[in-house]
Every structure is written in C-alpha cells, then in structure tokens.
Amino acid sequence: xxxxxxxxxxWGLGGPGVGPLRSGTFLRCATQHRxxxxxxxxxxxxxxxxPFSSHRILVDVDQSHGVATMKLKNPPVNSLSLELLTExxxxxxxxxxxxxxxxxxxxxxxPKIFSAGLDITDMYGKNAAHYAEFWKAVQEVWLKLYxxxxxxxxxxxxxxxxxxxxxxxxxxxxxxxxxxKYTIGLNExxxxxxxxxxxxxxxxxxxxxxxxxxxxxxGLLFPPADALKIGLVDQIVPEDxxxxxxxxxxxxxxxxxxxxxxxxxxxxxxxxxxxLLKQREADIQxxxxxxxxxxxxxxxxMYLKFLKEREK
Ligand SMILES: CCCCCCC/C=C/C(=O)SCCNC(=O)CCNC(=O)[C@H](O)C(C)(C)COP(=O)(O)OP(=O)(O)OC[C@H]1O[C@@H](n2cnc3c(N)ncnc32)[C@H](O)[C@@H]1OP(=O)(O)O
Numbered sequence: 001x002x003x004x005x006x007x008x009x010x011w012g013l014g015g016p017g018v019g020p021l022r023s024g025t026f027l028r029c030a031t032q033h034r035x036x037x038x039x040x041x042x043x044x045x046x047x048x049x050x051p052f053s054s055h056r057i058l059v060d061v062d063q064s065h066g067v068a069t070m071k072l073k074n075p076p077v078n079s080l081s082l083e084l085l086t087e088x089x090x091x092x093x094x095x096x097x098x099x100x101x102x103x104x105x106x107x108x109x110x111p112k113i114f115s116a117g118l119d120i121t122d123m124y125g126k127n128a129a130h131y132a133e134f135w136k137a138v139q140e141v142w143l144k145l146y147x148x149x150x151x152x153x154x155x156x157x158x159x160x161x162x163x164x165x166x167x168x169x170x171x172x173x174x175x176x177x178x179x180x181k182y183t184i185g186l187n188e189x190x191x192x193x194x195x196x197x198x199x200x201x202x203x204x205x206x207x208x209x210x211x212x213x214x215x216x217x218x219g220l221l222f223p224p225a226d227a228l229k230i231g232l233v234d235q236i237v238p239e240d241x242x243x244x245x246x247x248x249x250x251x252x253x254x255x256x257x258x259x260x261x262x263x264x265x266x267x268x269x270x271x272x273x274x275x276l277l278k279q280r281e282a283d284i285q286x287x288x289x290x291x292x293x294x295x296x297x298x299x300x301x302m303y304l305k306f307l308k309e310r311e312k
Pocket of ligand 1: 121162
C-alpha cells in the first residue's frame with residue numbers, strides 16, 4: 001500500500017486503469033523510383049536472427065495496393081521485447097526490399113495499447129551480453145524506421161509511452177485515437193532512467209527544444225489533445241477512425257513522387273541518424289554500463305513491482 005502511494009506520486013503513470021492519476025493535464029501520467037537507401041544500418045547481428053523458442057508471431061504484416069499495415073502483437077501490452085524487435089527488423093527488411101511496397105502503417109493489434117515501450121524485463125536482471133544485444137536491436141528498429149524510404153504513418157490506437165512514443169516519433173506522420181485515457185510521451189525519467197541522445201534528438205526535431213526540455217525532464221505523458229497542441233502527434237481522430245484516416249493520409253503522401261519525397265526526407269533526417277551511426281558502439285556500451293548499475297536495476301525492480309501491484 002505504502003509502495004503504491006509513493007509510486008503513484010513518483011511515477012504518475014498514464015494508461016487504462018489508473019483512474020485518478022489521469023486527472024492532471026500533464027501528470028498523466030507515379031514516379032516510383034527506388035533510391036539508394038540512406039546508409040542507415042550496419043546490419044543486424046547474426047546472433048539476433050536466431051529463432052526464438054516461442055515461434056509466436058509478434059508483428060503481423062498485411063499488404064495490399066502498395067501499402068503494408070504492420071501490427072504489433074505482443075500481449076498483454078505490446079512491450080518491445082528483444083524477440084519482437086528482432087522480428088520487426090526482419091519484416092521491415094522484407095518490405096524495404098519489396099519494390100511494390102511504398103508505405104507502411106504502423107499500428108497495434110491491441111485495442112488500448114499501441115506499445116508499452118521497451119520491455120523492462122529485457123533491461124532487468126540480465127547479463128551484459130543480453131543488454132548489448134537488446135540495445136543494438138532498439139537502435140536498429142529506430143534507424144530502420146527513421147531512415148526508411150517508405151512513407152511511415154503511425155496509427156496510434158492506444159497508449160504509447162517511452163519506446164512506443166519513439167517508434168511513433170520515427171514515423172513521418174502520427175495519427176492518435178482521441179481518447180483521454182491514452183497517453184503518449186517519453187517518460188523515462190519516471191523510471192529513474194534517461195532517454196538517450198537520439199531519442200532526445202528525434203523529439204527535439206518534432207516538438208522543438210523548449211517543449212522537449214520540459215517533457216523529457218518531467219517524463220510527461222500527454223493525453224491526445226495535449227499531444228496535438230505541442231505537435232507530438234499530427235492529428236487526433238475518433239478511435240474507430242484511426243486506421244481509415246491513416247489510409248487516406250497515406251494516399252495523399254503517395255501522390256508525391258517517391259524520389260523527390262525520399263531525397264527531402266534524407267536531407268531532413270540524415271544528420272540525426274548519422275549522429276547515432278557515428279557512435280553506435282559507444283552508445284551500446286553506455287547503455288550496458290548504465291543499465292547494469294545496482295541503483296538503476298533497483299529502480300527498474302521497483303517500477304515493475306509498482307506496475308504489478310498498482311490498483312487497476
Ligand atoms: C543510457 C541509458 C538509457 C536507457 C534508456 C532506456 C529507454 C527506455 C525506454 C522504455 O521504453 S522503458 C519502458 C517504459 N514504459 C512504461 O513506463 C510503460 C509501463 N506500462 C504502463 O504504463 C501500463 O502497463 C500500460 C502500458 C499503460 C498498460 O496498462 P494496463 O493496465 O493495461 O496493463 P498493466 O496491468 O499495467 O500491465 C500488464 C502487464 O504488463 C507488464 N508491463 C507493462 N509495461 C511493461 C513494459 N514496458 N515492459 C515489461 N512489462 C510491462 C505489467 O507489469 C503487467 O505485468 P503482470 O502484472 O501481468 O505480470
């Protein structure tokens with residue numbers, strides 16, 4: 001009980017089932033050329049291509065008329081586990097290599113949660129090799145999304161904290177379900193961890209420096225109307241219109257000749273992607289040493305405990 005009270009104040013989580021914490025505004029918590037790809041990834045590690053034991057399908061891909069819909073499907077909360085991230089990269093590479101696919105709508109199979117962010121259990125109680133492999137997969141997914149030649153639209157049909165928000169930020173356009181129970185933001189500080197520089201860069205490029213400074217330090221999770229106000233999402237629509245809106249926005253984007261749009265995207269995004277590429281290995285080492293600290297492991301333990309024990 002004591003933990004719940006302290007945690008609720010400290011963590012101010014948003015999302016379905018947290019009731020009173022949601023009340024404060026911020027407390028809640030057909031020129032189809034294919035260009036040479038931006039030099040984004042340095043290749044996904046062979047070790048991460050290993051088959052996982054469960055053989056579950058964690059990313060559903062459905063493609064028609066040049067547009068793929070990718071649905072995250074990792075119940076209960078679509079956390080971004082190493083297994084999901086690995087499958088995501090493989091599916092993404094297939095789409096990138098398919099010349100007929102010009103756009104991807106990124107969404108979730110779950111009705112209330114787009115993604116709960118990085119799987120905390122992949123960052124807790126594991127060894128350094130696991131943390132390094134996990135972080136490399138997180139980097140890879142972001143690089144793939146952020147530098148994709150395809151049009152990427154996030155159809156955010158539920159809560160989208162931290163890593164979930166990052167996937168949305170890496171998209172070209174964000175449409176969120178207009179339900180005040182859902183929140184989106186980079187809430188890392190609430191867990192006692194720190195969003196890395198490339199999360200920050202992507203946020204700053206999207207909502208500007210001052211708003212990012214405020215949002216990142218306080219770990220703010222924004223309900224859709226507030227997210228729209230600061231430009232964290234581009235459009236909010238009724239819950240049952242998220243997918244259809246994404247399709248119609250996609251058809252507008254696909255009217256632009258691919259080569260011109262792709263070159264423009266590269267011009268806008270390459271410096272940010274390159275910043276990570278230049279120090280990718282150092283960023284992995286930094287993550288491993290940070291996440292392995294006793295104090296950080298303790299914070300993650302407390303946070304997991306809080307998630308399990310909080311009143312629904
Ligand atoms: C230099 C170093 C840099 C380090 C950078 C690290 C960057 C980190 C980025 C991240 O993404 S960290 C993850 C941040 N995510 C969150 O804070 C979200 C936490 N979850 C929630 O707020 C809620 O779960 C929800 C998404 C709003 C859904 O709420 P709901 O009431 O529907 O479900 P719950 O009962 O809370 O959860 C069910 C079940 O799932 C577990 N769980 C939730 N989130 C995660 C997660 N991110 N990872 C792993 N597991 C998660 C939760 O504990 C419950 O477990 P059980 O009780 O069923 O065992």
